[in-house]
Amino acid sequence: MSAYDAVLPAPMCRLGARFTGDALTRLDFLPSDAAPSSRIDSRARQLNVELDAYWQDPGHVFDLLYVPLGTPFQLRVWHTLMGIPPGRPTTYGGLAAQLGTAARAVGQACGANPLPILIPCHRVVAARGLGGFMHADAGMPLDVKISLLAHERCAD
Incomplete structure (x- = not known):
């Protein structure tokens, strides 16, 4: 099993995404040669759409459930x-x-x-x-x- 629920393309690298339930809980920068996911579920599709909007407009406000875990x-x-x-x-x-x-x-x-x-x-x-x-x-x-x-x- 992969460490990520999805590996998505980004202009400068790949992004490894982890979800807990419906919430995005981790996004890691990966080397450009990391293989992107061939199949992604609806959570990763929504993240991909949101990231594409950010790549088009850095002022984009993300509209997806995400939960940062920290102190x-x-x-x-x-x-x-x-x-x-x-x-x-x-x-x-x-x-x-x-x-x-x-x-x-x-x-x-x-x-x-x-x-x-x-x-x-x-x-x-x-x-x-x-x-x-x-x-x-x-x-x-x-x-x-x-x-x-x-x-x-x-x-x-």
């Missing part, structure tokens, strides 16, 4: 991330000041985000430069962040 602090950070508009990234420090916490704690919560794109952790950057993404500061994760920011017209 109360992580959920607080993730909820705040959802208020960051496309094309207007903020810094870890700015978000930390808004939440009354430390930038490093915000970074850890961003890195633990189980639903990137839907919860736009890529819109949080370092005071100088891009910062990290998915607990990495180089390689595929940072390439994905750069691609998402470019899609939203924010890349340096």
Whole structure:
């Protein structure tokens, strides 16, 4: 059995989706050579439609059931991330000041985000430069962040 209920294409990679019941609970960035699912169920079809709408318009508001699983602090950070508009990234420090916490704690919560794109952790950057993404500061994760920011017209 696959680790994912569906593997969907994306412009810069593949996306592995996991559902619990009808709710999307995880979305992982996978290498571009990961085989997309040949058959997808109605949940994955709806996710694919929503993602296609986002690829067309980065301001698209996702209309599907998704449930991020995390600590109360992580959920607080993730909820705040959802208020960051496309094309207007903020810094870890700015978000930390808004939440009354430390930038490093915000970074850890961003890195633990189980639903990137839907919860736009890529819109949080370092005071100088891009910062990290998915607990990495180089390689595929940072390439994905750069691609998402470019899609939203924010890349340096």
